[in-house]
Amino acid sequence: MKSTILQAASRYLLPILLLFSIFLLLRGHYYPGGGFVGGLVASIAFVLHSFAHGTDNTMKILRYKPLSLIPAGLGIAALSMFLPVLFGQPVMTGLWINQPLPVIGMVGTALFFDLGVYLVVVGVVLTILFTISLNTH
């Protein structure tokens, strides 16, 4: 289904939604948000794009298969979970950089963990939806 209006709108909605998703991701530790919602919003951005332009075109923007985001995200999350072991701490213990960074605030393994969650969620949602839409239409 082609709609010029939707196509045009998705062109600026995509960056807005992506920006918004990063915003949600980064602020999760302080305000409502976090990796899940962030990831969901990001994937919705791409889903919207695929509605407007077709999944093939969205895949081109993504460049990599969304499936590959899953190991990436899992890896980041797992590593940030596992990193404390190298410092002799139990798995999952929070490690923090002492000084807060501007905008982001305190940076620690929790943030990387959330980033992993974010990537996995994007990978998962897009894999599911795009696989369906590419193989049934």
Added chain:
Amino acid sequence: MTDILIAIISTIGALAILVASIGILRMPDFYLRLSVTVKAGTLGTGCLLACAAFMFDDVSVTTKTISIVFFLILTNPIGAHLIAKTAYHTKVEKWKGTHIDDLESINEKTETEAMDKQE
């Protein structure tokens, strides 16, 4: 002063929403319902968001409300447009009072073209 302003704006907003809901219930056909609801809804919500901005009197909240309104304005018409278009394509009935339909002729034309092509 602010309180009165807020009271007025919020009343407008709430009433607009009420209008929208009455509209969706009372309007005789789908297009008319859609026509009323999306805008009245957006207006009402916008007003209430404005109230929130006044109420909290905080840049972060104001930017938030502005962006919400912005998003609403951005997205609601698109949804409305798409569903209207679909409804038309799926031949959802128009009210009997609908007296002009420029789209009908266009669609018929494309349909016959498509049929020609098939043949």
Added chain:
Amino acid sequence: MLLTILSGFLASILLIPFGRYLRFERGGFMALLPALLFLYLLSYIPVIGRGEVPFEHYEWVPSLAVNLDFKMDGLSLLFSLLITGIGTLIFLYAGSYMKGQAYADRFYGFLYLFMASMLGLVLSDNILLIFIFWELTSISSFFLIGFNNTDPASRKSALTALAVTGLGGFFLLTGMILMGNIAGTNSISKLTELAAAIRADNLYPLILSLVVAGAFTKSAQFPFHFWLPGAMKAPTPVSAYLHSATMVKAGVFLLARLSPVLGDTTAWSYTLMTAGGVTMLYAAVHSLLRTDLKGILAYSTISALGVLTFLIGLGTPEALTAAVTFTVVHALYKASLFLTTGIIDHETGTRDISGLSGLRKVLLPVFFAGILSALSSAGMPLLFGFVSKDLIYEATLHAEGQFAVFFTSIMVLTNLCLVAAGFMAGIRPFTGALPPEYSGLHLPHWQMWVPPLLLAICGLFFGVLPAIAGGSIVSPAVNAMTPEETEVHLKVWHGFNTVLALSVATLAAGTGLYFLNKPGIRKLRFAERFENLSPAAFSGRITAGFTRFSSWYTNIMHNGFLRSYILKIIIFAEILLAWELLGGGPVYINFDRLSSAGIYEIVNILILILAVVLTVTTSSRLTAVVAMSVVGYGICLMFVYYSAPDLAMTQFTIDTLTVVLFVFVLFNLPPFLNVANKKIMTRDAVVALAFGSILSITALKALQEPTETTVSKFYSDFAYTLAKGKNVVNVILVDFRGFDTMFEIVVLSIAALGVYSLIKLKLRPSEKE
């Protein structure tokens, strides 16, 4: 003793898998091991004679009171000598009998396995250890009966034998464990000391019936006897060894072994004597109706086992002496008869006695073996059988009061049939005219005819000099069973008395019966007419009925309809919950703990409920999806109202995505199935609403419980100070309970992979697994 047993196991473990690398023509050398063991065991005779009871103890599973306790008393010695002695001859015989057979190596392996298990069984002093070996004999028997595994009848017989003895085995196990539990020990020696307590226990009848059931199945007592004739499908050495001389006697052995523990009660005597009496008579009559040599022998074996059971049940020292003697006698002549039968079968290719005659002309030594054994079985004086028959009659005649006559008469009847049966098996094939087709027969390899002849000669030897057997073997064995010292003197001649008269009468009448009884197809038919009433047919009907019931039950329960499964599960939970609710007393509501409701909440909940109802009732799939989204969004608003912004966000996005997903998937689905059956719908509605109500009440009860907030307070207090976050929910998710989150994204990932494979993976036809 351990080594004695282990050697056999070792040999079998090596032979079964690796035997085929051991190329040999005749397996006669296999007899070396049993022979050595026999000789070694002979060395125990003087030891036992001195009244010593050698004992060995090795720890195995002390926690379960299963230890390798072995005891060599008279009974064990008797049986172990039989096992190894007859075993030697059987192996020798089999070496030729199985010549050229494929898998003969495996055959020896199983035979060794059997021999070792049997030795273990008779040497054990631990009831559970006995059971272990008991089961191993069943298993090895299974493999041996089914050795000709391409023959359906053979397989069926093996299965029947295993089923019957296996079932008995489980009864036995149960009885053994119960006995061990009551006494607090599994050692037979200790159990004997505690015998009085065991017999006095309330559970004694149960123990008795379980143990006896086990013994009866193994020893083919009526009504469990029917597997034994079928077991004759096994190669003849097996029939001779397992199903006449040794394994079937395991049950008898067990009864003998446990008679000091469980015996000497009316229940014990009645059970054993009834079963034994019925068995011996029933089987003896049956043996006359058979035409198949092995069939005759099988039924006469059953009958003999009945005699043994009967005698053990009788339980007097005389009866036990008779039993022990008869065990040896029977082992000797029955093994011999089986082996001669095997030779006949091997040479002529048939076992049907109606077609066999005059074979003495070609198989003379075999004839000698046959006639000697048959006469021994008939109780001809100067043969060992005579001695035992004397003892048996003596025992029955000395039974208490009015029973003596009754017991003696059934015993005479039985014996009379057995005489005839023995003659049919041991004499008939050899007498008369030789059919021309058998005139070219040759005597088989000496390894085949020497063993039966040797066994028969043994019978002659002990018949002439019974005191040798009596002093060295029978007496210690009897003494192992009786608490008091019993003097046993086996004599050829007791003088003229009732017993002698009975013996002679039996022999004469039996001989007469032999000449009168012409087994033929007509008699077989006659016997078959009663087949419907036989335990075999009965068990067949039970099996069939059981299978039908199983089939019916399984199909009712697991009927393929998901909704019926769910219904069963829900009803199950409902009944339990309702039960617990009713038991929990009245539910009260503490209104102080409840919060007020604003109009927007009430409206929200009402809409939610209506949306749920719409989801349930709508006949349009799309409407259901829309209604479902309303439910989701409504819940989302609840989350907002009750201070859960993160939840609201997530619920909302996920709900929206679910709609997208549904829409992606739905559009080429078939129409919504609407099968309306008012009755079923009402039933389901009642079940569902009942569950909902129960759940609501449960939730209400839970709400009354004061809230414990230590954990959530900890999170809230330290979210910022220790975990450096202010959104406590997020801090919980990525830190306090980060593990949940880590693996929930794994769940998501797997789901995505699953969807990917579900849609894209198409197996090639060649890919089966």
Added chain:
Amino acid sequence: MTDNQIITPVIVHLFTAILQLVFWRKTVTQRILSITGCLIGFALSLNLFTKVLQGGILTMNAANWQPPFGIVFVADLLSSTLVLLTSVSALAVCIFSATGIARSRMLYGYFPIFHFLVMGLNGAFLTGDIFNQYVWFEVIIIASFVLLTLGGRKAQLEGAVKYMALNILASTFFLTGIALLYGITGTLNMADLSQKVPLVKDQSMVNLISVFFLTGFGIKAAVFPLYFWLPSSYHTPPSAVAAIFGGLLTKVGLYALFRFFTLVIVPDNTIRIILMGMAVLTILTGAFGAIIKNNIRRLFSYLIVCHIGFIIGGLGTYSKVAFAGAIFYLIHDIMVKTNMFLIAGLIRQLRGTMDMDRLGGLYAGYPKISLLIAIVLFSLTGVPPLSGFWPKILLFSAAFDTSNYAFIGSLVLGSFITLYVVARMWSKVFWKSAPEDPPPANNFDLLSPLKKTSLVLPVCILASSSLFIGLNAEFIARVADTISNEMIDTTPYIKAVLGK
């Protein structure tokens, strides 16, 4: 005291799976990774097991938060034993999969999901937090869904729908129970719950909650009348998958039942009686089903159900001896049931079918493999002195101690029918001559020696484990005894977790 090595059996499978996702569609790499991962996992869990056996309960406070505030992982003897058995099964199955699984399935993520499943199992055994256990259960469920449907044959999907619906129902019961439990105690840590549950004012609430857990775990453990998903689905996936299912999936439910009803809530009489009734009926149901099935895997499925009854009966009897018996049986059962399905797969490789009527002649054709299989079959039937025999002594004893004759009767019947159907199967599959029109055989004989080994070696591994269990029954009995002690007296567990 917090010890990272508790979690290593979980982590190693997680990283293996992630690595395999990185090497998506590289089947050779995946196979190597899988076997390496399983070997390391085995070594780690063996290490954990010995540590726990010698030194007692170990705990790890995830993220360094004191229990009951953080998620705690606890390795007591029960969990470390199960983790060890899981590793053995996993190792065997992954070696078998290297040849036994179609390449297409590998291309679509068979191995990573397999490792996720094993990870989930280990996690479920090790966690000391009830909600975290829910998460592990979900990992297990979704991984098993995917493995069950992987390949998308009709039978697979049919089984999967039922499997899915009933398992989700089970999760719902579980989660409802957690909600109620949190509602009345405010905690999720099992040790903490153990202390707080007795303090609940309205004890009838506790009984109600236990029903939810009973139903939820009961479905997963496949007990009567909640077992339906099992015979609906176990005969459908590839045998390697069925092996891990048959060996471990229901066992996780059993584990949860044991853990929950010994540590968290001590069941009231009603629940015990119900458990006992369920046990008896489970045994009978399994036995009845097994008698009429002609397909090897359907037969095995019902045997699984039957033997679950044995174990549940041990729980229902609720005595130290009964626990020991049940745990011993559980240990034996994991090894044997995994192997049974591998054997089914092997037979399938040899003859291309699992229908007993169309099978035959294996004894003549593959004597050594047949004898190997015979050992397993005898272990299954509990022929002494193989592994299945010993626990029965304990179970019978325990049943006699409580005068539970229904249980004894069903144990006898169940054991007997197991023996019978297995012997019948032996007769039909191995003894009987191959039928005239054999189904097109998979070309086992054409496989390379390496591939043949990879199909037979796992059966050997598991068979020798069974032999080990049978012949070292004393060792296992001691382990089972220690575990049953842990169950009867939970103070060491609580002390190890909460430090008080």
Added chain:
Amino acid sequence: MELLLIFLIGILYAAGIYLMLRRSMVRLLLGIMLLGNGCNLLIFLLGNITKGKPPVIAEHAKTFTDIYADPVPQALILTAIVISFGLTSFAIVLLKRVYLLVNTDDLDGLNTPEEEDL
């Protein structure tokens, strides 16, 4: 308010179960989703609901100064929601695949007779 919520939860469970007892696969799915929602609400309810006080620590504070909603049930529900999303999406796709094979929405069509086994 709690009473209303309890009522709603009961309805959600009842509706979920009722739908799962139907023959249609789509209804089965909807039932599962309703049950999931009911379960989440139950967790929420039993964590003691608090109005208008999200568990977010104020800008300049280090801990809560006011009452706040219990964050634990929220975290649990979040996990549960995400998990059920994973399961649901897989189930939805499974439903589609099943349809492609058997061409019906009818669960009763999912009983291949035993002879057609693998």
Added chain:
Amino acid sequence: MVRNLLMNILLSFIWVALTGSLYYSNFVFGFLAGFFILWVMNRNETDQRYFTKAPKTIGFIFYFLYEMIMANIQVAYDLITPKYFFKPGIVRYPMEARSDIEINLLSTIISLTPGTLIMDISEDKKSLYIHVMYLKDKDTFIAQIRNGFEKRLLEIMR
């Protein structure tokens, strides 16, 4: 033009930073002040678009709000009273807007006004099909849009 906008925003932030109070009124004041300064500074530049368009934009927003409220009132009145006064119809409206962004803005605005709804865009992106609630006369309506929203919009955009 963009440079000026950015500059203006920057100035308002500086103002906020200087005063140290982060309330929106302060920001708005900073913005106005910045606008004034920029306007003063740029009086001699050739590109004056920013300074005409900024007020026009604000004017447009108010115009839009006014229209929206009026239209809403009209609909509301119609709804509350039992009788319907509307005469719906679908009209083809030939646009002057050409670029995607212009079309989008126009259609959004038309959509947001009660009584009008974009049904479709022609393939050549030259005309809109608008569903109109109170369609007394087609040409009047087209003229109304052309001289109202579209003209004002294009003034700002171009």
Added chain:
Amino acid sequence: MSLDLYFDYIIFPILSASVALTFIRLLKGPGIVDRVVALDLIITIGIALITVYSIRSEEPVFLDIAMIFALIAFLGTIAFAFYLDKRERK
């Protein structure tokens, strides 16, 4: 009359009534598009409710939820439109 009371007794009831009315349309249909539009309006009113609730409870945090609503609610509508269109074409 304070603003709080005004919200409680005027604004909230109006909004609630609106949701209820809209929901009636959703129940009635008749077409699926009507339901979709009703759903869309319900979400919009939801945003309004959240806004008012945020004002009432003095928690700007809730506005974040409204923001997400505003941004992605229309995706559902688009999906339905997409679906109906696809179905029509078939």
